[in-house]
Amino acid sequence: MLIFVSGCKKDEVPPKTSTYNLMVKDVLGVSGEVTFTETSSTVTTIDIALTGTPLGTHPAELRMNSAAEGGAVVIALNPVNDSGISSTTTTLKTYSQLMDFDGFIQVHKSSSEPNIILAQGDIGGNVITDIYKTYILDTIGTFGVSGTAKFAKRVNGNTLLTVTLTGTIPGDFYPATINLGSIESVGGGPVVLTINDIDGTFGKGYTNIRELNSGINISYDNWLVYDGYLNIYQVSVGLNNIICHGNIGSN
Template sequence: MLHSLSKINVFALALVLSTIVFTGCKDDDDSPIPFPDTKVYDLESVADPNIEGTATFVRVDARTTSVTIVLTGTPTGGVHPAHIHANTAAEGGPIVISLNSVDGTTGTSTTIIQEDDSGNPVTFEDLMEYDGHLNVHLSEDQLDVIVAQGDIGQNELTGKAKRYELEEAAVPGISGTVLFEERRNGEALATISLEGTPEGGVHPAHIHENSAEEGGGIVYTFNPVNGTTGMSMSNVAELDDGTPFGYKDVLKYDGHVNVHLSPEQLDVIVAQGDIGVNAD
């Protein structure tokens, strides 16, 4: 897949470079940058495990950015709307910049950006620092179905991560992990992955004070674990009381994670594990 994506990206970049030359000939006041800055973000599969790819941001000039989406696995004849949204993918957020739809036959789309949907100027530098994510949707009539997705700008992951085990508790057979991944802005993406959760279940999850053996109050609330998939993804930026709380804070925190049976049965813990200083 990487080989085919790289060939398409080279072709897309060549188109952008040719546009730069043409723009430079037309407007001497908007001189092109000889070696445009480029940033590639991964777009992970969501609703369809066969669809994934990249979004390549290229600085064309001081006011203009090209965004090229390249996906594999899209259906022939499909038309897939794409947008830049506010906030992280785990949080979700409104559409801020509408992109050209991805052609299902080729798996590609290219959009030239100079402003957001409200008419505010947007530069390459703005996008590199933006608190946002990019979604590719199934169709115009099914925007709630996301086929590929990726965090961009300050929400990009640095590659640093810490995984903690979640052992089975009151319900035999349910166990897994919670993975914290550092973002460039210092926040964290938390992914809970469990095996053995019942189909259709909704399992609240929290960070609690103290070790699991001691027990303690709730300080952070994750998005609930989906029993069908066994998954939950949350953005960790602050505790429930508003206290700043990012990736580095997780690593030194005196706490533990509980996953509960249901919103009505928080006293029944199905999986549990120490984090931070209690897991060292």
């Protein structure tokens, strides 16, 4: 008598994937996402899908650091086509390495216009979490500039600082610093961190924070208890040029 044994396949484990948002930068209406798929233990597939892209092919890269900082190209990706699609397989970094990577994706308008960025977004350790703290920035005198400073925690513990102002003048740029002490400090406290200028046209400024000017590392959690305040200046950094300020951290 012959006995036939029917074997059952074990359920296949789906590949690991992670998707990140790509946001508009210089060309309005462009947005999308990038998906990382663990094709094998040594191969990762990086798929970009954008909407609103103009005609032509658009260079794309994985770069070091955060989008707020900019950084060198780590992996040159296949260009995004007319349909907003790009797919690249790489063995330069494993899926696990990319999930912790300090980097961002950037897509340009064209090879002849590399400074025009269609879309970009942080990945891996640079992804912004839902944890943040916002502080009020009050106007000084009659300048009429006020706003907020939002400290947002990244997965890797670093901080994205977003300063949002109203009352700024289009075309002007406003220097900003974080100082030791509080806004009540007589004579002002020393500058501990110079942050990126605020663009008066949009009333926005973005700074990725890893360390103070002195080189000392500082995390998001450190900022929550920091004895400091933030100054916005007109034209240049100086006590007589402060037009807006606010306490942060333990203050």
